[in-house]
Amino acid sequence: MERRLQELEQDYKTGRITRRQFMAQVTALGLAAAVSPALLSGRAEAETPQKGGTFKQALTGGSTTDSLDPATNTSNHNINVNFQLRDCLVEIDHTFQPVPELAESWEATPDAKVWTFQLRKGVEFHNGKTMSAEDVIYSINHHRGEESKSAAKPFLESVRDIKADGKYTVIFELDSGNADIPFIMSDYHLKIAPAGTQGEEWEKGIGTGGYMLKNWEPGVRSYTTRNPNYWKEGRAHFDAVETLAITDPNARTNALKTGQINAMDRCELKTAHLMKRAPGVVLSAITGTMHRTVPMLTDREPFNDNNVRLAMKYAVDRHDMVDKIQRGFGEVGNDHPISPVNRYHASELPQREYDPDKAKFYMKKAGRLDHTFKLHASGAAFGGAVDAAVLYKEHAAKAGIKIDVERVPADGYWSDVWIKVPWCMCYWSGRPVEDMTLSVAYAADAPWNDTLWKHERFNKLLVEARAELDSDKREELYTEMQRIIRDEGGVVVPFFNQIVEANTDDLGHGPVSAHMEMDGHKNSERWWFKS
Numbered sequence: 001m002e003r004r005l006q007e008l009e010q011d012y013k014t015g016r017i018t019r020r021q022f023m024a025q026v027t028a029l030g031l032a033a034a035v036s037p038a039l040l041s042g043r044a045e046a047e048t049p050q051k052g053g054t055f056k057q058a059l060t061g062g063s064t065t066d067s068l069d070p071a072t073n074t075s076n077h078n079i080n081v082n083f084q085l086r087d088c089l090v091e092i093d094h095t096f097q098p099v100p101e102l103a104e105s106w107e108a109t110p111d112a113k114v115w116t117f118q119l120r121k122g123v124e125f126h127n128g129k130t131m132s133a134e135d136v137i138y139s140i141n142h143h144r145g146e147e148s149k150s151a152a153k154p155f156l157e158s159v160r161d162i163k164a165d166g167k168y169t170v171i172f173e174l175d176s177g178n179a180d181i182p183f184i185m186s187d188y189h190l191k192i193a194p195a196g197t198q199g200e201e202w203e204k205g206i207g208t209g210g211y212m213l214k215n216w217e218p219g220v221r222s223y224t225t226r227n228p229n230y231w232k233e234g235r236a237h238f239d240a241v242e243t244l245a246i247t248d249p250n251a252r253t254n255a256l257k258t259g260q261i262n263a264m265d266r267c268e269l270k271t272a273h274l275m276k277r278a279p280g281v282v283l284s285a286i287t288g289t290m291h292r293t294v295p296m297l298t299d300r301e302p303f304n305d306n307n308v309r310l311a312m313k314y315a316v317d318r319h320d321m322v323d324k325i326q327r328g329f330g331e332v333g334n335d336h337p338i339s340p341v342n343r344y345h346a347s348e349l350p351q352r353e354y355d356p357d358k359a360k361f362y363m364k365k366a367g368r369l370d371h372t373f374k375l376h377a378s379g380a381a382f383g384g385a386v387d388a389a390v391l392y393k394e395h396a397a398k399a400g401i402k403i404d405v406e407r408v409p410a411d412g413y414w415s416d417v418w419i420k421v422p423w424c425m426c427y428w429s430g431r432p433v434e435d436m437t438l439s440v441a442y443a444a445d446a447p448w449n450d451t452l453w454k455h456e457r458f459n460k461l462l463v464e465a466r467a468e469l470d471s472d473k474r475e476e477l478y479t480e481m482q483r484i485i486r487d488e489g490g491v492v493v494p495f496f497n498q499i500v501e502a503n504t505d506d507l508g509h510g511p512v513s514a515h516m517e518m519d520g521h522k523n524s525e526r527w528w529f530k531s
Contacts (some may be wrong), residue, residue: 020295025074049508055238057263058252059518061380062245065415066218069202070191071150074414075380076265077245079188083521084241085126086191086207087116090137090182092520094513096341096432098182100190101130102208103170111467112177117185119168123231125194126212133164138195152189154446158466159214159341177467179474183433188521203327210236210525219245219411223523237528247410249383256281256502263503263527265517266383269327275502283502285329288514289339289430289437291496292382294375294392295450297422298490302373305487306367312373312486313492314362315396316352321494324391329500333493336482337428337437340496341514344434344478349486359399372402376424380413385425388494419450426450427497429516434478435466440531442485451490458484506530 069087073079089103100106103117123131140162143150161173172181184190193207205213210232211224222243230236244261246252249268255261257278267275267283275283296303296312303309318332331340334352338345357395363369377389386407393403408417417424431437440446443462444454458481465477485491499517509527513520519527 008138010271017354027375049234049237049528050303050531051528052239052380054242055263055507055527055529056242056244056261057265057518057523058246058255058261059265060245060249060252060383061385061414062219062247063380063411064219065412067202068205068213068216070189070193071148071152071377073189074151076521077219077222077243079516080231080521081205081216081224081243082191082207082523083188083209084211084222084224084243084524085209085213087209088187088190088192088477089119090186091522092183092186092432092513092515094511094515094520096513096515098186098432100517101186102136103185106182108181112181112467113174115172115174115181116165117170117172119170120231121168123208124229125208126227127194129194131192131208132167133170135195136170136192137162137164138197139192142188142193142197143189148431149447150189151440151446151448152184152187153182154443155187155436176463177469178435179469180374180433180435180466183431183436186432187436188516211238211241214240221245232525235525238517238524241524243524247284247379249379253502256504259504261377261522262273262507263501263518265501267500267502268383269325269329269500270384272327272329272500280505281502282505282507283499283500284512285500286512286514287331287339287496288341288516289432289496290499290517291333291337291339291428291429291430291493292385292388293337293373293426294492294494295419295424295426296490296492297419297452299452300422302366302371303370303422303490305366305368307362308368310487311359311362311366311368311399311401312396313352313359314355315359315399315401316392316492316494317395318352318494319354320395321388321391325388326495326497329498332446332493333495334482334486335489335491335493336485337430337441337491337493338434338478338482339430342430342434342437344475346479346482347481348479352486356395356399359396359401363399363401367379369400372404373423374404374406374421376408376417376421377404378408378410378413378417378425382426382497389425392494419452434481435462438462438481439466442489453490455484455488 058074062077066078087102090098091101093099104120107118108115143152158174160175210230215223223242252264256264322330374453375389377386389405440448461477461481468474508530
């Protein structure tokens with residue numbers, strides 16, 4: 001315990017975790033009384049950012065089918081590259097709060113049905129065009145069309161109209177109130193590009209971001225250089241950024257240890273303790289909204305029977321998963337996607353525990369004890385996904401449930417397996433607010449509803465909660481929604497994983513965000529070489 005406290009104190013001092021994250025973790029471990037008051041009264045100032053150098057990073061998820069159209073972004077590689085190239089109206093900081101980005105301010109009517117965003121003046125795209133309301137409206141509407149497959153489309157369904165009031169004012173008119181519009185405008189799909197961008201033009205990467213695209217090989221590599229006209233002061237310090245798509249965690253680790261790269265995502269948890277001792281390497285572990293899931297397509301047999309779904313939820317030993325797959329870098333899940341760090345996390349819901357007898361009861365009730373279930377798994381889902389599937393198989397076997405694990409290639413996993421096969425391994429980055437998480441993955445007809453689940457009561461509550469401005473009432477609504485997903489939904493959420501990453505010790509940065517991986521995927525913009 002003492003060693004863990006020292007690790008947390010070091011992470012806090014160096015900005016790897018926020019004060020809130022630090023206190024949450026030491027409290028959970030029962031170590032709050034041991035924390036020095038002097039530590040909380042101040043923290044060492046970060047070094048002054050330095051300009052220069054080529055930052056090299058290796059990220060997971062790259063595929064030959066990747067695109068720089070932000071509507072299609074699904075993996076760390078193309079999400080991160082798009083953040084280098086383009087900005088949103090709003091940015092999420094390390095405290096999970098929305099702060100101005102391309103919008104310098106915003107305000108809403110009392111019923112949250114009309115939102116007015118004031119845009120920054122004088123911001124240029126990489127092609128020299130000055131950004132205006134026309135570009136913002138076009139970029140947001142890119143996700144709203146009937147043919148749009150964007151995962152951001154559900155966030156915008158209540159938007160009735162978007163219009164300009166002059167060159168630098170954009171007004172969103174909604175059918176119903178939405179208190180989370182500033183958070184929505186930070187979504188990584190809702191990047192701002194020049195009006196008229198379409199088709200192959202997306203692959204040019206034209207945006208207002210801190211870096212300009214020089215080379216893009218989908219699923220392989222990108223190379224960007226600093227935007228000399230970047231509008232943000234104190235950001236985008238590197239001369240260039242090379243981003244490699246490397247799915248194999250051992251290959252990423254070797255590349256970091258041998259100095260071929262400066263940073264990597266998703267460390268191999270089996271060897272994380274060795275990474276801590278590697279010279280010149282810094283390992284970080286931050287609790288956020290990320291979670292691992294095992295989605296079942298509820299419109300197909302046998303998963304259209306909730307008895308089967310409940311059996312599968314009782315058939316997994318979550319604590320064993322955290323210990324063996326996460327090596328302790330995580331927290332057990334409760335079959336809903338709202339993280340313990342989210343504002344309206346339903347902590348009062350009873351924790352579902354591993355119960356082979358209950359699993360067998362529900363499976364027998366469904367008449368499926370003689371059925372063999374096929375679980376598709378790949379390292380593309382997350383590091384250790386195949387091992388997690390095999391461990392799941394072992395847990396379920398004690399309930400008499402037979403699972404056949406089918407290992408599939410990483411390339412094309414998100415286009416050919418996910419939401420295509422009845423049952424597979426998956427991961428979610430989570431979102432800063434509950435409505436975004438639930439709207440993109442659990443609302444009926446959402447493009448990324450990867451269980452194809454439709455629940456009338458849930459969808460009614462989702463609309464109500466979105467427009468509710470009273471915090472206590474919102475909490476009641478979100479708690480009920482989490483209960484419905486937990487007991488009737490088509491997803492197994494075995495655990496929330498910590499963000500475990502590593503970088504060379506010559507990199508400097510401020511407080512690191514747990515909003516998404518790689519400092520909210522803003523690492524290329526926020527980090528620098530110390531010398």
